[in-house]
Amino acid sequence: MYRKNEIIELNITSLTSDGDGVGRAGEMVFFVPNTAVGDTIRAKVLKVKKNVGFARVEEIVTPSPDRIEADCPVSFSCGGCVYRHISYEAECRAKRQKVIDAVTRIGKLDGELVRDIIPSKNIDGYRNKAMIPVGRNRDGEVVMGYYARHSHHIMHCLRCQLSPPIFNDIIEDVYAFLRHRPALVYTPQNRRGIRHIYLRYAETTGDVMFCIVAGSRHFDGEDVLYHSIKEKYPQVKSIIVNVNAEDTNVILGKHSHTVYGEKFITDTLCGLRFEIAPEAFYQINRTQAETLYAKAKEYAHLSGGETLIDLYCGAGTIGLSMADKCKELIGVEIIPEAIENAKRNALQNGVHNARFFCGDATSAAAKLRLEDVAPDVIVVDPPRKGLTPELIDTIVQMSPDRVVYVSCDPATMARDLKLFTEQNYSVKEITPVDMFPRTSHVESVVMMSKVRSRFNKKSKLIVNLCYYC
Structure with missing residues (x-):
């Protein structure tokens, strides 16, 4: 029986459906994130069950031929990407095998x-939709970014490789606005502040929707924020406030209010024009x-x-x-x-x-x-x-x-x-x-x-x- 914090050596032979590496040590199967088929690693045991264990990489002893240098500083802790450390060809093989x-x-x-x-056709920058949680850390400082894997902990990150550049630029500007206004951030106690920044992008027209999900329709300094976004980004054709004061994990509330422009943006798909409203499903x-x-x-x-x-x-x-x-x-x-x-x-x-x-x-x-x-x-x-x-x-x-x-x-x-x-x-x-x-x-x-x-x-x-x- 292996013990927590023990260091073991594993050969990664396959991947789980979630992208974790699978290695065997005796009769035990260990799951290790951020590994590739063909890796030989030294791993620290995190948790042990009857026949299954969970571990994290301590050292890559022999790298897999599929392994590449991860090009995102937070990819190993973010809950989004799981394959930034392997080649795209290897990723496609893994996904076909999953099916x-x-x-x-x-x-x-x-x-x-x-x-x-x-x-x-596009490996990066392909997401036409992003929902960025906004919160405060233990020191009361504003954080924006993405949820860490298997948690609701916001990992501060203002730029994502999967998003178009304009999303990242807007997020940085919103953070610059909020970092000195922490009182504007939603908490379960005040139920009034900003919870998420929600962005949608129409690839063929270039139109952008800027949506704030907040506990109330109005907040201090809203005119300053809206004006700065409109002035700096003429691509923003729609500014919307979605109100959600419910104590829930559901992001969008039931009521949306158009502050500027139309209540939707328009994109072209398969030769047809489609209106994209905040609530509408549209392929990412x-x-x-x-x-x-x-x-x-x-x-x-x-x-x-x-x-x-x-x-x-x-x-x-x-x-x-x-x-x-x-x-x-x-x-x-x-x-x-x-x-x-x-x-x-x-x-x-x-x-x-x-x-x-x-x-x-x-x-x-x-x-x-x-x-x-x-x-x-x-x-x-x-x-x-x-x-x-x-x-x-x-x-x-x-x-x-x-x-x-x-x-x-x-x-x-x-x-x-x-x-x-x-x-x-x-x-x-x-x-x-x-x-x-x-x-x-x-x-x-x-x-x-x-x-x-x-x-x-x-x-x-x-x-x-x-x-x-």
């Missing part, structure tokens, strides 16, 4: 179904989102005469990108503001074969089935928790020829694919797409086809025939 592991172990599917990962990596949606459209195999249902449609981005290739598009989303956004996006893009309505995906799909809506293709893009068994049952009962599953979590995706394959659907292909370089996250697009049965008179057997086999 393979999930579909084989959880989904009980053939790993050969997983195609090569589509790498991101716009350039790679076009790649993701193109793959989803390819898997939908639309010819122009199909009825397409887009569940979890958000602001309508996926469905509207396919509307030109289907007869009818029906979008479903539980967030009312997103549905209104989707309707406006359809209108301003001249899409007249689409309708959107608000509702939970499971109940909405059941409602459509009762209306005898017969979809040819269903696209699902669920949150990290995946689909409910009830929704999967309803989709199967609606009997679409094809289901396209866009996933942000390989584990829940694999779980759901197993349920589909048990109910007359066949997984034809899975393509991982790297939407978030340097983080542990990976998206996947799955093509499923309905398995049809036909009676074979000669053999007296039921023969399964599958579309697009």
Whole structure:
């Protein structure tokens, strides 16, 4: 049995789904952050359970061929990047393996179904959205930055490699404004100050939204801050205050007030213009989102005469990108503001074969089935928790020829694919797409086809025939 603070030597042989290195010492498996496959390390034991331990790197004895010099001073403690110390090629291999592991172990599917990962065109500066927590340290000094890994401790950091330069510049200016005004920072006691700085960026137009999340609509010196931001950054087309005085980890409150400009900014995606409001879902990596949606459209195999249902449609981005290739598009989303956004996006893009309505995906799909809506293709893009068994049952009962599953979590995706394959659907292909370089996250697009049965008179057997086999 190994003891806490003991120094041990490990060879890192694989990576966990969160990007931690895995090494064995006897019968014990140790997880060590900031390591690479092929590293030989000396590690300090932090915690020991029955067969599993956790450790941190004390010394790199022999570096992995994949290892590179980390180019961010806080990457080893920040909760964002986990792969800044390995090459991008090695990161892509690890992410593809993460998908393979999930579909084989959880989904009980053939790993050969997983195609090569589509790498991101931009490794840094790709984030068009940032939520920067604001707080005070033990000495009462203002801190801004990012949460440390697995905690709500704000690690002071004003510049992030994943953000566009204008985000970093604005954050530095806000910090310069707040550092001498610590009383303006939100605390659970005052419930009035600034909690987060929320930024959104439209890549094709260059427009920026500057949003302050605060416990109250007004705060001392607000006019000074707003004026300085408007004067210095003409790209800022919208300044918004979102009010959240609740004692909660949810960042945005229910009410937003436009201080300057419009209540949204506009970007172009897949040749369509989209309004981006503070609450609206919009893919963080716009350039790679076009790649993701193109793959989803390819898997939908639309010819122009199909009825397409887009569940979890958000602001309508996926469905509207396919509307030109289907007869009818029906979008479903539980967030009312997103549905209104989707309707406006359809209108301003001249899409007249689409309708959107608000509702939970499971109940909405059941409602459509009762209306005898017969979809040819269903696209699902669920949150990290995946689909409910009830929704999967309803989709199967609606009997679409094809289901396209866009996933942000390989584990829940694999779980759901197993349920589909048990109910007359066949997984034809899975393509991982790297939407978030340097983080542990990976998206996947799955093509499923309905398995049809036909009676074979000669053999007296039921023969399964599958579309697009």
